[in-house]
Structures are given as C-alpha cells and as structure tokens.
C-alpha cells in the first residue's frame with residue numbers, strides 16, 4: 001500500500017478495496033474527479049450518493065456518473081478524540097465532516113486547512129484528493145480560497 005501525503009496535512013491512513021459502484025466512485029476520485037450518480041429518468045435528474053441501483057425520487061434505473069463541481073458547504077461534523085482505529089492515532093483529535101455539495105448530495109469526508117475551532121456550519125469548502133493506490137484516491141475538503 002502506498003501512502004499519499006498532501007501539502008495541507010492529509011495523510012492516507014487506510015486504503016479501501018471497493019467493489020461494484022464504490023469501485024467506480026473511487027476510480028473517478030483517482031482521476032481527480034468527484035462524480036456522483038445522476039438519474040437519467042424522464043424529467044428527473046436527481047443526484048444521489050451513496051451509489052445504488054435505482055433513483056430514490058422516480059425509481060428509474062437509468063443513470064450516469066456526472067461530475068460534481070466539487071464545491072459545497074459544511075453541513076455537519078464531529079470531532080474524534082479517541083484513537084479507536086489504531087492507524088489514525090497520530091491524527092487525533094480530528095474532525096469527520098459531512099459536506100453538502102452544490103448538487104445536493106452529502107458526503108462524509110475529512111477536512112484540512114482549517115482549525116477545528118474555526119469549523120462552522122455553512123463554511124464554503126472544495127474537494128481535494130489524496131492518491132491511495134492506482135485505482136483509489138481518497139477525497140477530503142479544504143476551505144474555498146484557502
């Protein structure tokens with residue numbers, strides 16, 4: 001396993017081995033693209049995540065991977081103080097965030113480039129990626145303009 005470290009402190013601590021739709025999602029991340037399923041059902045166009053077969057809005061099984069702007073706002077977060085997973089011990093305390101993307105989907109992720117006590121609901125953020133393997137990159141977020 002390779003570990004990627006970016007210039008703003010994100011270190012890959014775990015490399016998932018996804019399959020199915022999740023593998024496709026992470027492969028897009030490995031190409032530097034945040035993509036979500038978007039419904040191709042008549043008159044729908046709803047974005048969704050996590051990936052699934054059918055649209056929760058209209059039930060259509062027609063969809064395609066569409067590129068997200070990668071921009072969103074901080075919807076929620078929690079701070080982990082205990083190293084419950086030994087591989088993350090060097091990171092505690094760290095924030096796990098929920099970002100609401102411009103397309104309306106929400107994504108559980110990490111955040112860097114902002115102090116934990118500066119986290120605020122609605123904080124404008126943008127996606128970044130850290131390579132974890134040839135087929136997988138992990139997404140995380142930074143404050144926009146940082």
Ligand SMILES: [Zn+2]
Nearest residue numbers: 039044055058
């Ligand atoms: Zn739909």
